[in-house]
Amino acid sequence: MDSATISSITDEMLVQMKNLPGALLPVLHRIQDELGYLPAESVSEIAAALNLSRAEVHGVISFYDHFRTEPTGKHIVKICRAEACQASGSRELEIQIKDSLSIEFGETGTDGLITLEPVYCLGNCACGPSVQINDKVYGRVDIARFDGLLESLVEQPDDSHAHVTPVISNEPEPIRIYVADDTSACAIGADAVAQAIVAEAARRDLNIELLRYGSRGLFWLETLVEVETPEGRVAYGPIQSSDVARLFEAGFHKGNQSSELSLGLTQDIPYLKNQRRLNFECAGLVDPLSLESYKALGGYLGLKRALSMSTQAIVDEMKTSGLRGRGGAAFPTGIKWQTVLDAPTNKNPHPELEKKYIVCNADEGDSGTFADRLLMEADPLQLIEGMTIAGLATGAVQGYIYLRSEYPKALEKLTIAIEAAYAGGYLGNNIAGSDQRFDLEIRLGAGAYICGEETALLDSLEGKRGMVRAKPPLPAIEGLFGQPTVINNVLTLASVSGILANGAKTYKNLGTGRSLGTLPMQLSGNIKRGGLVELPFGSTLRELIEDYGGGTASGRPIKAVQVGGPLGAYLTESQLDIKLDYESFSEIGAMLGHGGVVVFDDGVDMSQQARFAMEFCAVESCGKCTPCRIGSTRGVEVIDKICTGEGSERENNLILLHDLCDTMEHGSLCAMGGLTPSPVRSALQHFPEDFGIEPQAISGVGIDAGRGETPC
Ligand SMILES: Cc1cc2nc3c(=O)[nH]c(=O)nc-3n(C[C@H](O)[C@H](O)[C@H](O)COP(=O)(O)O)c2cc1C
Ligand code: SF4
Ligand code: FES
Structure with a gap:
């Protein structure tokens, strides 16, 4: 493409978008969608139009895996490298695909047809191994299926988006x-x-x-x-x-x-x-794109009730429900909302930004989790209604859904559902005929796991690299654009409409102890019956894996189960009777996180899982603190040395790994560096033989399963 064309396309995008708050990421997305990459000429123009330095724009582009500065092959093939796909064979598949294409990640092969890239979870964890070709995800891929897909790309290069539209007959009673x-x-x-x-x-x-x-x-x-x-x-x-x-x-x-x-x-x-579905009650029953269908199944009753209540009464209802954040940290939602309700807006050089915000964390990056994706694709208006109620409760008038770019179908559904809510008078001015207003926009992430951490997410929404911020100040006091901000997970916000419609007491009657309501668990990896299982807190992990999941897909014994995403500890078969609630998991140094459960059979080498935990941290670290940024890279090397070393060298490296884990736990600003030791230590503690070491060598250097904190 010649410079004049690049310049005219860039210019057109900038004219349309440069005045958006935090415009840089949306602008980069649009230009890359149009041109296929971000040419150097565009960078200069973007910098000038947004009043940024070229270094700032370049810094953002280089931070996010999704953005490219070079043209790619005709098709982009991404292989999922995350744990749930590993448990169903992706490590072997990756090797076979690279062999078959004769290229490594980042390279383009077979005469410019394919660029190969890694990806860490596509939300298809129950049907792995997963591969994405352009915008379409393929599941249960083996090399034979991959070769078939490749052939169809060669024969029909533009057929990857083939899709059936509904056939609606005019005759009665179809x-x-x-x-x-x-x-x-x-x-x-x-x-x-x-x-x-x-x-x-x-x-x-x-x-x-x-x-x-x-x-x-x-x-x-x-x-x-x-x-x-x-x-x-x-x-x-x-x-x-x-x-x-x-x-x-x-x-x-x-x-x-x-x-x-x-x-x-x-x-x-x-x-x-046998499930008790609240969030997913209407999944598959409701037309996700239709306001009428949503209302026919009880949608917007929660908002109707909220409109008749004072802001404080809505917040009190949330407190009474006992709802705790489903993003991982399990912080009480009502208390977060109270802080935002009570906080004044802060002075900003751009007065139009001086308002409170509701931000939905739809970055769902944990391997083995797909509940947010499923909800946004199956029942997006439930999330939209929850965010609107959060706005009413706290006085916020603007909402953003920060959606990961790996979820194109969720983007499509959410976009149409938001349009339907605007058209039906449920977003914008005078919502549902009241004098209240609430606006809602989707912003796309760009392939950075750390942007799931709430403060990194806020930086990303502001158009910056996703760097973790020190707390305090809490986002509830100084969040997006320095303003009081509610930031909640998709499932947290989706729970709100039901709590308001049916009353907080109905909600809190489910669950156990301080873990109230239901938790949508997600079963994946080497499991016979993978899928979403929403249950009240309090059943056991064994019931979930055996009664619902039916054990391993391979039929072999379970060796390890990782609960709570890549920062979660590995549990053994003997620990499966643990109750599924926040407190029980915390007691054994593990975490429930976002409810992902990844099952591995006895074919897994746990030293490689520990190594992967460190590798993932090295790839996804925001880079702010040394223990996380450098420690994780050293962690990979030390684990390799433990696995290959002999005698005293091995012992010294075990002590080194122990020290490294301690430093990461205590010296990291956020849970990315702070919790990566958890899968590493638990793998070592429970499966020392996979590292080639005797169990007594572990106790000698004080390795335990980790400190069991949840991401905050
Ligand atoms: C490394 C890291 C990744 C995270 N990823 C997510 C995520 O993908 N989705 C999410 O909702 N919360 C994630 N969190 C938790 C958020 O920081 C935050 O606690 C959450 O969005 C608050 O919403 P909640 O109270 O509704 O859970 C992550 C935290 C850390 C430390
Ligand atoms: S622990 Fe890692 S991800 Fe978290 S702030 Fe530090 S460098 Fe960034
Ligand atoms: S799709 Fe591969 S781990 Fe989620």
Whole structure:
């Protein structure tokens, strides 16, 4: 592309966007979307238009993995390297793909067709190993499937976005058939199944209405096909496109259940029936893009009640509910909101920024977690309503959803749902006919795990590198643009509408101790029945993994389970009877975090998992403090030396690793450096033989499972 074209496109974007608050990231996204990368000419123009130095713009570009300064191949292939995919074979797949393409990460091969990149979780953890090609995620990928995908790229390079639109017949009483339009469902073939159903129905001259709502979260049964009958929806699964003709033959479209793929009424599938769903009650039932559908299922009743209450009464209701943040730190939501309600706005050189903010943390970077993604794709208005109520409660009039760029489908659904809420009078001025206003915008992250940490996220929203801020001041006092800011996780905010609609007491009657309500757990890795399981706090990890998950997918014994994302400790089979609540996990030096559960069978080498924990920290550290930035790199080296060393050299390196973990725990500003030792220490403590060492060598150097703090 010549300089004049680059300049004119950059200029056009800047004219449209330069006045946005924190404009730099949105501008970079738009220019890269348009040009495929960020050329040096654009950097100078952006810097001039946004009144920044070129070094500042370059600093931001180089911080985020998503931004590129060189053109790429025609297609970008990303391989997930995170733990849940590792547990289902991604390490081997990565080697095979690199071999087959003869390229390493960051390189372009097969004559400019493919650029290969690493990615750390695509939210498809229940259906790994995962690979993304351009914007589309593929699940359960092995090298044969990858080669097939590659061939289709060569033959039909532009077909990666093939998608079925709903077929809506005008004739009365069409047969309603549901196939989820969800990242994971589509990753394992839902689009092809939908296409096959439409084609087969046409061939048989049947009048069907194919509806693409969200997934129920029973990913082990995807592609799940549901047919509406007078008794309720009847389910069939897992279906492949090659099964479709046979299903029609067996009369599935009439609810006939003679097929061996019939599962009976969806609501009676034990995996679903035995859950207690609040956040996910309407997943798969509601049309995620329709305000009318949302309202028909009880949507906006919470907002209606909130509008009749004082700000303090809404905050009190949140306190009474006992809701604690679902992002990981489990901080009481009502107390956070109270701080923002009570805080005055702060002086800012740009008076238009002097207002309170509601920020939704939709950065969901933990491997093994996908609940936020599922909710945003299946029931986005629940989140939008929760944020609106948070605005009413605290006096905030502007909201931002900070969404990770790895979730294009969630972006698509949220964008349409926000438009529907504006069109229906539920966002903007005079919400729901009141004199209150609340505006809401989506901002995209750019591939940095640390931007899930709330203060790094705020820096990113302001258009900067995602650097962690020292606290105090708390974001509730001085947050976005220096103003009082509520920052909550997707599930926290999505819980709000139900609490307001049904009353705080109904919510707090579920759960145990100080862990109240329900927690959507996410089962992934080497597990037979991966998916979303929402339960009141208090059941056990064993019930979750055995009763719901059905044990390992490989059928081999469970060796280790990582709960709470990449900073979570590894637990052993003997620890599975632990109760799923914040206190029980804290007592054993572990954490529930965002509810991700990654299962490994006895084929896993735990020294490699410990090594990966350090490697991940080195890749994703924001770089502010030395123990995290440098310590993690040294940690990888020391673990390698322990695994390959002999005698006293090995012992000395064990002592060194122990010291390093201590320094990281005590000398890091945030939980990224502070908790990385947790998976490392727990792997060493429980599985010393994988490091080639005797158990007594561990106790000799004081390695324990970590200090069990939760990210703050
Ligand atoms: C390294 C790191 C990564 C984090 N990633 C996320 C994340 O992806 N999503 C999230 O909601 N919270 C994440 N958190 C927690 C946030 O800092 C913060 O506690 C949370 O957004 C507050 O919302 P809540 O009170 O609703 O949980 C992370 C924390 C750390 C230290
Ligand atoms: S611990 Fe790591 S990620 Fe956290 S502030 Fe320090 S360098 Fe940044
Ligand atoms: S998609 Fe690979 S770990 Fe989540």
